[in-house]
Amino acid sequence: MASVTGTEFSExxxxxxxxxxxxxxxxxxxxxxxxxxxxxxxxxxxxxxxxIVIVVLCLLAPVYSHDIAHIGPDTQNITGTVxxxxxxxxxxxxxxxxxxxxxxxxxxxxxxxxxxxxxxxVLYGGRTSLExxxxxxxxxxxxxxxxxxxxxxxxxxxxxxxxxxxxxIWAYPAVLLGITLGTVLAVGSLGPLHGTSLAVxxxxxxxxxxxxxxxxxxxxxxxxxxxxxVDAARQQGLGHLQIMRDEILPNVASxxxxxxxxxxxxxxxxxxxxxxxxxxxxxxxxxxxxMISDGINQIPAGFHNVLxxxxxxxxxxxxxxVFGDGLRDxxxxxxxxxx
Amino acid sequence: MRNYVRPLAATLLxxxxxxxxxxxxxxxxxxxxxAATSAxxxxxxxxxSAPAAxxxxxxxxxxxxxxxxxxxxxxxxxxxxxNWLVYTGLVTYAHANGIAGTKLIPGLCSALPAITNGxxxxxxxxxxxxxxxxxxxxxxxxxxxxxxxxxxxxxxxSGEFITPQIAGAQAYSAxxxxxxxxxxTNDGTGQIVIHLxxxxxxFVNVLAxxxxxxxxxxxxxxxxxxxxxxxxGPYEVKNIVANQSYDVVRNPxxxxxxxxxxxxxxxxxxxxxxxxxxxxxxxVLNNSADVFDWxxxxxxxxxxxxQAGAKGRFGFVNLGGSTYYIFLNSxxxxxxxxxxxxxxxxxxxxxxxxxxxxxxLVPACFFLPPxxxxxxxxxxxxxxxxxxxxxxxxxxxxxQSGLAGTPVTVWSQDRQPRLQWMTYYTQFLNSIGFKAxxxxxxxxxxxxxxxxxxxxxxQTGFADWNQDFPNPVDFYGVxxxxxxxxxxxxENFGETNDPYINSQVSKLSTIPTTQLQQNSSAWQxxxxxxxxxxxxxxxxxxKFPEFTSDxxxxxxxxxxxxxxxxxxxxxxx
Numbered sequence: 016m017a018s019v020t021g022t023e024f025s026e027x028x029x030x031x032x033x034x035x036x037x038x039x040x041x042x043x044x045x046x047x048x049x050x051x052x053x054x055x056x057x058x059x060x061x062x063x064x065x066x067i068v069i070v071v072l073c074l075l076a077p078v079y080s081h082d083i084a085h086i087g088p089d090t091q092n093i094t095g096t097v098x099x100x101x102x103x104x105x106x107x108x109x110x111x112x113x114x115x116x117x118x119x120x121x122x123x124x125x126x127x128x129x130x131x132x133x134x135x136x137v138l139y140g141g142r143t144s145l146e147x148x149x150x151x152x153x154x155x156x157x158x159x160x161x162x163x164x165x166x167x168x169x170x171x172x173x174x175x176x177x178x179x180x181x182x183x184i185w186a187y188p189a190v191l192l193g194i195t196l197g198t199v200l201a202v203g204s205l206g207p208l209h210g211t212s213l214a215v216x217x218x219x220x221x222x223x224x225x226x227x228x229x230x231x232x233x234x235x236x237x238x239x240x241x242x243x244x245v246d247a248a249r250q251q252g253l254g255h256l257q258i259m260r261d262e263i264l265p266n267v268a269s270x271x272x273x274x275x276x277x278x279x280x281x282x283x284x285x286x287x288x289x290x291x292x293x294x295x296x297x298x299x300x301x302x303x304x305x306m307i308s309d310g311i312n313q314i315p316a317g318f319h320n321v322l323x324x325x326x327x328x329x330x331x332x333x334x335x336x337v338f339g340d341g342l343r344d345x346x347x348x349x350x351x352x353x354x
Numbered sequence: 355m356r357n358y359v360r361p362l363a364a365t366l367l368x369x370x371x372x373x374x375x376x377x378x379x380x381x382x383x384x385x386x387x388x389a390a391t392s393a394x395x396x397x398x399x400x401x402x403s404a405p406a407a408x409x410x411x412x413x414x415x416x417x418x419x420x421x422x423x424x425x426x427x428x429x430x431x432x433x434x435x436x437n438w439l440v441y442t443g444l445v446t447y448a449h450a451n452g453i454a455g456t457k458l459i460p461g462l463c464s465a466l467p468a469i470t471n472g473x474x475x476x477x478x479x480x481x482x483x484x485x486x487x488x489x490x491x492x493x494x495x496x497x498x499x500x501x502x503x504x505x506x507x508x509x510x511x512s513g514e515f516i517t518p519q520i521a522g523a524q525a526y527s528a529x530x531x532x533x534x535x536x537x538x539t540n541d542g543t544g545q546i547v548i549h550l551x552x553x554x555x556x557f558v559n560v561l562a563x564x565x566x567x568x569x570x571x572x573x574x575x576x577x578x579x580x581x582x583x584x585x586x587g588p589y590e591v592k593n594i595v596a597n598q599s600y601d602v603v604r605n606p607x608x609x610x611x612x613x614x615x616x617x618x619x620x621x622x623x624x625x626x627x628x629x630x631x632x633x634x635x636x637x638v639l640n641n642s643a644d645v646f647d648w649x650x651x652x653x654x655x656x657x658x659x660x661q662a663g664a665k666g667r668f669g670f671v672n673l674g675g676s677t678y679y680i681f682l683n684s685x686x687x688x689x690x691x692x693x694x695x696x697x698x699x700x701x702x703x704x705x706x707x708x709x710x711x712x713x714x715l716v717p718a719c720f721f722l723p724p725x726x727x728x729x730x731x732x733x734x735x736x737x738x739x740x741x742x743x744x745x746x747x748x749x750x751x752x753x754q755s756g757l758a759g760t761p762v763t764v765w766s767q768d769r770q771p772r773l774q775w776m777t778y779y780t781q782f783l784n785s786i787g788f789k790a791x792x793x794x795x796x797x798x799x800x801x802x803x804x805x806x807x808x809x810x811x812x813q814t815g816f817a818d819w820n821q822d823f824p825n826p827v828d829f830y831g832v833x834x835x836x837x838x839x840x841x842x843x844x845e846n847f848g849e850t851n852d853p854y855i856n857s858q859v860s861k862l863s864t865i866p867t868t869q870l871q872q873n874s875s876a877w878q879x880x881x882x883x884x885x886x887x888x889x890x891x892x893x894x895x896x897k898f899p900e901f902t903s904d905x906x907x908x909x910x911x912x913x914x915x916x917x918x919x920x921x922x923x924x925x926x927x
Contacts, residue, residue, distance in 0.1 A: 090781075091706075091778055093706035093709055093710065093778065094705050107710075108654070108709070109709055110654035110657050110713045111710055111713070111771070128770075198796075293768050293796065297791075297792060297793070298777045298780075298792050299777050309774075311632075312631070312632045312653050312655060313653075313655045314632070315632075315655045316655035316658075
């Protein structure tokens with residue numbers, strides 16, 4: 016039935032825009048058109064490639080750790096030594112100054128205060144940061160979509176209740192709310208959310224960004240529910256759930272997709288911020304946030320401890336943001352204002 | 355010329371007035387009582403009669419906010435170094451460097467308390483003309499109130515030093531009495547009589563605790579974190595912003611009270627809290643702050659820079675009165691098992707921990723530090739000389755205990771090197787067979803949090819102790835005696851409740867502080883017993899930094915062996 020009524024998204028794209036004024040061949044689906052537009056945006060693709068490289072490197076962390084560095088991410092070696100220029104050098108000095116980059120397989124990017132290999136930890140830390148970012152994004156998008164569609168579609172009391180809850184969450188700065196929830200959950204517990212579990216920062220970050228996505232979706236649904244194709248669906252006797260699933264959801268899909276990289280970038284940054292402030296990933300788990308937090312006190316003598324995870328964080332967030340911008344342009348070429 | 359005449363005349367007049375006031379103060383001091391002579395010579399040299407220099411404000415930086423600036427609660431070094439100058443007790447300590455600073459002198463009492471009735475009764479009389487910093491006159495019954503408040507809040511040491519010692523305090527604590535029957539006071543004469551349940555050797559030291567410093571009766575019986583009670587002392591605390599800053603300003607009423615041995619301060623002190631101790635150290639190095647808190651560790655990353663750039667205003671002092679250890683909860687698995695505790699003590703790599711401490715930690719195994727009577731001087735550590743540790747043996751012990759795989763939560767503060775110590779320790783526990791995870795708590799709330807023995811029962815984690823007074827009871831009574839376990843604000847984190855320790859502490863605590871050296875062998879035996887039982891994994895005695903800016907007169911500073919920096923000795927050049 017849905018195929019009969021059509022969608023707002025396909026209507027917009029069937030108009031034959033390419034986004035840069037060139038004609039497009041008729042009969043091409045909206046997703047294919049978006050892909051064509053995205054392919055023309057070389058900058059976005061390049062940064063998308065950078066992001067994929069980072070993800071692949073992080074996924075290969077166990078291989079690097081096991082076969083090249085021969086040391087685990089949490090393996091400490093405070094009183095150990097390493098051979099450098101034919102000499103045995105302390106990995107951590109008697110006054111707690113860690114060795115810098117050796118540019119060899121062992122301690123390629125140096126060690127941290129506890130004699131852990133920075134290169135290994137930065138890859139494992141990337142896995143943690145990306146994992147938290149990705150799952151938190153899914154949590155945000157999932158609940159924000161439900162809240163946004165329900166509030167926009169039903170309006171009235173449902174809208175009032177959902178909007179009020181979202182306003183309350185929105186009213187608190189995301190990082191402040193994250194610190195509060197993170198600290199409470201880390202000290203106390205709520206089911207699987209306890210102590211050092213990575214679920215704590217994941218859920219917290221996923222939760223705090225729900226209003227940021229739910230509100231635009233709600234606004235879009237408020238418009239969509241008045242459109243002819245929704246009326247047509249009602250006339251055909253479709254239930255509320257079916258209309259929301261088959262008519263409304265596909266039309267907000269492009270908005271949701273545009274939000275994914277933006278929320279992902281924000282989630283990764285928020286994880287680093289919360290962890291730096293002690294309310295995110297708990298030691299000894301490696302994440303870019305914990306590495307920066309641990310390394311901040313080592314700046315004069317061990318700048319690499321902050322620089323390496325910092326560069327990885329910037330590269331990741333930058334690549335996701337630029338790619339996300341390109342994705343937004345591809346999916347909605349008529350948008351004047353960038354999100 | 356005319357323009358200079360009036361200021362010049364005013365200056366001369368002010369100088370004459372200062373000389374006159376100084377002379378009055380001097381006379382008062384020397385004629386007040388024999389107490390003046392009981393103070394050490396160095397203390398006397400820096401007494402209130404000494405010419406006060408300069409004025410101005412010193413910027414003091416510290417890594418962690420005190421547990422509280424309310425003396426009813428605080429039991430931290432950060433709080434005590436301020437509170438002993440704000441809440442003077444009936445007795446106090448000489449303001450002097452080194453061992454001279456452990457000498458008791460009369461505080462608000464006109465002389466040291468007379469001890470009678472076989473060590474069970476303490477009597478002293480308040481000085482005349484004492485006023486709180488809010489100008490309210492001090493009366494003897496204010497002391498009773500301070501004791502009651504300390505019990506009710508409760509102060510972390512009350513379970514050992516106050517409630518079981520003073521007659522009637524147990525009944526008051528349990529709500530069975532409206533006041534403490536063992537304390538009688540006379541507001542007219544200022545006499546205070548304290549009856550103990552049994553002789554308690556260090557009780558005169560207990561009277562010097564800031565928590566028993568006098569406060570006005572009727573002040574709320576609850577912690578007032580930002581509006582602590584007025585006190586009697588050379589300083590008062592103002593402008594408290596929780597976890598950020600507070601000002602320790604000179605009490606203008608103090609000089610006229612003429613209390614010998616307790617000098618008025620030369621400067622006000624603005625305290626700023628920044629958990630980034632490296633930034634604090636660099637600020638002092640660059641003279642944008644003046645004093646680095648002694649209880650913070652200088653990060654190794656800036657140590658060489660400071661040693662090179664702060665010659666003549668930086669050094670380390672080993673007070674020998676502090677123990678850094680890992681508490682092991684002997685009531686909770688796995689450390690209710692002797693073998694599990696032995697495994698920790700056996701395998702701990704103290705060399706690694708010393709490095710994480712920037713080289714300021716002296717490896718150790720005994721609970722009592724070197725400056726405290728009873729420290730085993732030439733004894734052998736029961737589980738091997740502190741060093742790299744025996745990991746293989748530790749693993750074997752865990753296996754033997756049958757507790758391999760037991761989940762363990764390691765409690766940690768969030769400042770370095772304490773966080774790094776516990777991160778190392780967590781990994782160490784995992785490497786010997788436990789399943790350890792780390793729980794990091796903000797510095798300011800750490801000890802309060804893990805002190806919730808009623809509900810939390812922390813398994814293991816960081817702890818340290820700096821002496822309140824030079825007596826082993828201060829270590830054993832609070833940290834290892836079963837009687838000291840409190841439902842909240844507990845300091846016996848390992849919930850050690852060994853009948854032998856309890857009975858020995860009870861027996862040895864009757865020895866007066868003045869006779870400790872003659873009886874130190876009994877304490878030494880107890881300390882060796884505790885090491886053998888591995889009730890705590892001692893990992894070192896800390897050396898503390900003495901570090902100031904160029905603006906401070908470094909040579910005249912007093913570094914007190916109990917309270918650290920003596921703010922009354924701060925002077926700007």
